[in-house]
Each structure stands twice: as C-alpha cells, then as structure tokens.
Amino acid sequence: MGKNRSRFLPITLYETRENMPIEISDKTIKREFIERLAKLSGQDVYKCFQCGTCAGACPMSGHMDSVPRKVMRMAQLGMEERVGETRTCWTCASCHTCTVNCPRGIDIARVMEAIRLLTLRKNVNLVEPSKLPAETVKELPQIALVSCFRKLTS
Numbered sequence: 001m002g003k004n005r006s007r008f009l010p011i012t013l014y015e016t017r018e019n020m021p022i023e024i025s026d027k028t029i030k031r032e033f034i035e036r037l038a039k040l041s042g043q044d045v046y047k048c049f050q051c052g053t054c055a056g057a058c059p060m061s062g063h064m065d066s067v068p069r070k071v072m073r074m075a076q077l078g079m080e081e082r083v084g085e086t087r088t089c090w091t092c093a094s095c096h097t098c099t100v101n102c103p104r105g106i107d108i109a110r111v112m113e114a115i116r117l118l119t120l121r122k123n124v125n126l127v128e129p130s131k132l133p134a135e136t137v138k139e140l141p142q143i144a145l146v147s148c149f150r151k152l153t154s
C-alpha cells in the first residue's frame with residue numbers, strides 16, 4: 001500500500017479556486033474519469049442541464065466551496081483534478097435532498113459518494129487519524145469518530 005497523503009489537513013488551509021478562471025482543453029478533459037464516475041455512481045452526469053435546483057435545495061451548500069451544480073458541470077467536462085480539489089463531496093451529508101429534487105432524475109448523492117470513493121482510492125485522506133488531537137478523540141462520541149473514519153479516510 002502507498003503512503004497516505006493528507007493534503008486536505010488542516011481543513012482551514014484548504015485553498016479554494018472558486019473564483020479562478022477554468023481552463024478547458026483536451027488536456028483537462030479526462031474521459032477515463034467520466035467513465036469511472038458513471039460506473040461507480042450508476043448515474044449519467046450528462047443528463048444535467050445546469051438548472052441549479054440541487055444547489056438551491058442543498059442544506060450544506062453554504063459550507064461548500066463549489067455547489068453541487070458546479071461539481072456536476074466539472075464532472076461533465078471530465079475535470080478530475082478540479083473535482084478532486086473541491087470540498088463539496090466531503091461536505092455533502094448524503095441527505096438526498098438534491099436527488100429527490102433533480103428534474104432530470106439524477107441521483108446526485110450517489111455522484112458525490114462516487115467522487116469521494118475515487119479520491120480515497122488515490123490513498124488521500126481528508127482526516128488523518130494519527131494527527132487528531134488526543135483531547136478531540138477523548139471528547140467526541142465514538143460513533144462520530146467511526147463514521148468520520150469510514151467516510152473520510154482511505
């Protein structure tokens with residue numbers, strides 16, 4: 001197994017690129033990523049017509065650096081790197097509000113889960129268990145730690 005890279009820690013140092021121009025070219029479109037995402041999520045991101053309903057309905061969008069609508073667009077364009085850099089899939093609470101409201105019938109929550117899995121499969125951890133302060137580990141309910149490690153570590 002490769003060495004874990006906790007490039008997202010500490011979370012406060014996460015660098016958002018929300019306002020930077022996006023370059024789209026043959027080099028940025030990763031068709032393999034689009035195929036893997038489709039296979040893992042069972043969803044066709046090309047059905048998305050960018051209505052923004054998911055972003056408006058998402059209870060976590062205020063905490064995301066890119067709203068679900070934007071992540072869907074990045075996914076359509078095969079922007080693997082940019083998708084992997086956003087905090088969106090990690091912030092997603094898997095509440096399925098977006099899914100039940102999408103007029104195109106896309107299960108966006110499953111797309112978010114697939115993005116999480118594809119990132120974790122690169123051996124990237126959002127949380128590094130060994131670096132959690134002892135006080136935090138002591139104070140947090142065990143179930144919170146277990147669910148945190150299940151969702152956020154590779």
Ligand code: SF4
Nearest residue numbers: 048049051052054102
């Ligand atoms: S609600 Fe569905 S169609 Fe609308 S932007 Fe979100 S994913 Fe795309």
Ligand code: SF4
Nearest residue numbers: 058092093095096098
């Ligand atoms: S499943 Fe995730 S992206 Fe969709 S509404 Fe809930 S928190 Fe937002």
